[in-house]
Amino acid sequence: MRRQLRSRRAPAFPYGYRYRLDDQDEVNQNYLADEEEEAEEEARVMVVPDLEEEEEEEEEGKEEEEKEEEESQAQETGSAWWRKWQIVNEYLSDPEKRMSLARTGQSWSLILVIYFFFYASLAAVITLCMYTLFLTISPYMPTFTERVKPPGVMIRPFAHSLNFNFNVSEPDTWQHYVISLNGFLQGYNDSLQEEMNVDCPPGQYFIQDGDEDEDKKACQFKRSFLKNCSGLEDPTFGYSTGQPCILLKMNRIVGFRPEPGDPVKVSCKVQRGDENDIRSINYYPESASFDLRYYPYYGKLTHVNYTSPLVAMHFTDVVKNQAVPVQCQLKGKGIINDVINDRFVGRVIFTLNIET
């Protein structure tokens, strides 16, 4: 056996392939036993590189050769399909040579072990990477906030397409807005706000120095600030009368401070079409602005009870039975509301279609 193997590797051997075919069975059977010895032997012998390639070929070609073998046997016995099935079967498991998928059990377990260790070390590497990553990132303050600036604007009640279509006389068409608003405003209930948050002086930033990891206090924003749109007096937020309330909030950004001076104001108008489609809007709080005391925001982890300030728009007189596109913009120093690609930065556009 050993001699044959070696002779197969001899470079000058002229008819290697043919002889190799003949030897193949024997090789397969003795392969395992010889594997280690062979490796040692070859290391000692210092073989020319290309010869190993050949060794590999055998491994590679094994399956094919088996097929060839099979084919010649099966030619007498059965149909093409049966032959193919046999080949596949043989490939999947070959009890004679204790092999499956053209490898022996030992070979398979070796592969499993090696891959286990390889992937385990890869997992260790990625764990290490992620660990290092977290070490460099503060849990209180995002590393960069430019992407989320300037602040976006969002309205409530929540409507998928920002189209407010409802029929005043059919409560079913607006009931879900009411539920949505009620749900949203639960966190703003006066009792809750008074219990959790502090009443801080208006017109100035509510800056809380101290360690990053200290819990921060939040300023009260009471539901009652929203007056007619608080749902306290009119539990239908005006929807039952065709005078819907829509709440507007500015997206939270850690560390964002509107420029001092006049606070950020909200103003709505008809986006396209007749300006007079909206004859009057009431804003609550009446200033239609976000007070500076609600800024800055210190992040979820420490600023637990922070509630975003709101501005409620009460569309008290809107043309009925037609879609009115409304654009509400933030206005103030340092506020951008005309980004072409992003229609929710500093502004929000929605349509009101109130049917009677």
Add this chain to the structure above:
Amino acid sequence: RKTEIYSVELSGSGDIEKTDKGHDKKYGGLKKNCLERKTHQPKEELKKELDLDDHKLSNEELETKYGTNIITGLSSTRAAELLARDGPNTLTPPKETPKIIKFLKQMVGGFSILLWIGAVLCWIAYGIQYSDDKSSSLDSVYLGSVLALVVILTGVFAYYQEAKSTNIMASFRQMIPQQALVVRDSEKKTVPADQLVVGDIVEIKGGDQIPADIRLLSAQGCKVDNSSLTGESEPQPRSSEFTHDNPLETKNISFFSTTCLEVSAPPAGTATGMVINTGDRTVIGQIASLASGVQNSKTPIGIEIEHFVHIVAGVAVSIGVLFFIIAVSMKYHVLDSIIFLIGIIVANVPEGLLATVTVALSLTAKRMAKKNCLVKGLEAVETLGSTSIICSDKTGTLTQNRMTVAHLWFDSQVFVADTSEDHSNQVFDQSSATWASLSKIITLCNRAEFRPGQESVPIMKKAVVGDASETALLKFSEVILGNVMEIRKRNRKVAEIPFNSTNKFQLSIHETDDPSDKRFLVVMKGAPERVLEKCSTIMVNGQEQPLDRSTAKAFHTAYMELGGLGERVLGFCHLYLPADEFPATYSFDVDTMNFPTSNFCFVGLLSMIDPPRSTVPDAVTKCRSAGIKIIMVTGDHPITAKAIAKSVGIISANSETVEDIAKRLNVAVAQVNKRDAKAAVVTGMELKDMSPAQLDELLANHSEIVFARTSPQQKLIIVEGCQRQDAIVAVTGDGVNDSPALKKADIGIAMGITGSDAAKSAADMVLLDDNFASIVTGVEEGRLIFDNLKKTIAYTLTKNIAELCPFLIYIIAGLPLPIGTITILFIDLGTDIIPSIALAYEKAESDIMNRKPRHKKKDRLVNKPLAVYSYLHIGLMQALGAFVVYFTVYAQEGFRPSTLLNLRVEWEKGYVNDLEDSYGQEWTSYQRKYLEWTGYTAFFVGIMIQQIADLIIRKTRRNSIFQQGLFRNKIIWVGIASQVIIALILSYGLGSIVALNFTMLRPQYWFVAVPHAVLIWVYDEVRKLAIRLYPGSWWDKNMYY
């Protein structure tokens, strides 16, 4: 056996019977094979041709048959009619696949079909979306169009490359228009040869190419060179006599495209013939059409690429379908699932790879063209590298196709003459007085002359009027003695008997240039035994000695020895006529022979052979050491073939044929064990009687084989036999008779200078300098490009996993999509292109010429270790590295990995404009989109950085990078620079173009993946180290690709 000595008559018709017998053998095979092959490959044309009976007809019958007149020729109008009927007298070029078909093939070949499916799925997805929601985004349409564009662009590119390399060949087909002298309307006219029609009377001069198959009407001492048809170097005599039933052997027919070497004297040095077949109906035309009937098989590299495409497409489709099913069962919309499917396909298909392979191949093709190997189809570039058997024609390929003086025998000694291409080094002893006499005979008894006006041409390249042997002698003496014409002038010729078949000698009488010597000198050359008969003395060291038994024996030994070398031997003798009997005024009459023709003094022997090209033996040795078996296949005689085979090393010095062994052991041939003989010389006759199994056995059991006396069909059979051995077969040849085999071979190699057009058009490669050694270059380049393509493919496949994983993670873990389809295309067709081409410039790792040719079924281009290592090792490491960059970007912007999990649905809702991140910040949908694109860019940069490491590690498969030299291949660095520059442009230059989905990435993110790149490099070095340390181990088998 008598045939052992291949003594060939000097010129002329020789003994008819013997030649004819030989011819029978030669063409018998052809006839029989025709019949045999008819069942599966209708080759009836050749059979039909054999029914030709024009050679049997008398001139009158011919005139009636073709409606012509031997004196006046055809009328111009009749000729025009016939031309219209039969078409021009040219060989129809092999049918070309229409360009549009070729183009369409490029459009659907390879991965294109997968990408088309992707594109169509995109459009379908949009259609469905559109029917649901009229305002749905055009993203899918956009992607679909990009995919279609990619397919079309790569298709156009591949087509262009292929067309470019085909165009080089087209120039070959533009033959120089040949002219023919034809008698029409009783006038001699010169017309282009393609205007000839049957019945035309043509006149042929020495040196002309025969313009069609012609029946000779009158010819004197006409000789043709049939080597392009049969491979014989010896000129064949032609006359107007009908000598054989078989039209192929009879002397009165000569064939299209063979060359008329010489026509002696009356009338006016021309031969007249009647055209009996034109164009494709000629014998040559039929062989050429036999060649075009042979299907072009796929090139080995074509098969490998197909195999690789199948693997990759299989992986792509199965992962795609698997995840489609997973996605559907995870309650994704079918529409979304289709989009995932497209993403997976796009990620998995290396779009740029086939274009890269094309470029790599065309670079090699260019490199080879510089070394005078012109390759027709790009894929043929690699074929020589895989070649395991070369079947070489002898004449014109291994040999120079011109008779050259090889040995001299005088003073009872054999001298070796220089047979190299320029004869520059004639070292034999020229001091002997015998040589002086011999050289005089050689010079004087010779009718060949240089054509005038070639003063500046080197002697060996000068054109000569005269037959091959005389030419050889003329050039030989010109080189040694200087101006032969001047010598002849000084020794004025007074009478001459030209060679004829009965005399078998040539004689001429000269005055001597010694003014004091008034004797006439009679010089004679001819068949050695015939010359010896006429001699009574022999010259030794300038002294005449009586010709006794021992000297006669020495003569015979020398004659046998030289004959046994396959050389054509000539004897030379002279006689000084006594001045008293033959005074200066004596009038010699060659008809009555009024001078003595016996008792000459024998001077020496001279033998000639068509010598091997000087570069061939070295090339053969190199091919041998590269594990390539060289088989000689020739139409020539076995003895000559064997001699040439021995002299070039096709039969090595110490190997014997069965016959040799039998002779050595003094036993019958049948008693010798065939396996003992390494070499074998097989004639066409023997081959004819062999079954395919016997041929297989022959091919398998002998490493050195010479096939002699083979017909074009038999060449085909031999090539097929070799291919049955799973060998990749190269065939070299120059003649029309080689063209079917050239076509059948995996790679046909034609000679550029001596090669016929039929051979060139059937071949895949043309050696422009006719240098067999260029084949070695071809093998080397082919092997190198195969290795380098492996590297290129490994490099390209690696990143597929890094491109694929994002999709899988996206589907399963619901992360925002880490990399977009368009971005993937920018990697595949942008940053990765130049680096992967750069790998084609990589130098070989070890001596590729010292290893065996690859086995076409076992050493695949893409094998399991390559796929596994690229996909599951480096690919995964790359994916991890890229994910780290991705997570870093998201985490620093506010989305920690934990938040990202299952965020996908909310993330992608366009109406959610206040999505909270890990810090409680709220993001509008566009802000998220922009962040997603930043993620794409980050992932892209991550892959790109790691691909640099991948590129470096792929420089070698076994050696350490430091062994290979990090900076030796400068192009690699150009590739790396291009990668970085393209990425920089994409991010910072085009970052503002929304449609491309790139954003300006913070500079620090470019370095996040660097440690991973280093890790990849280190890991690969460890792998290579383990392979080098433990060759043959499990690791080596599974990790060496």
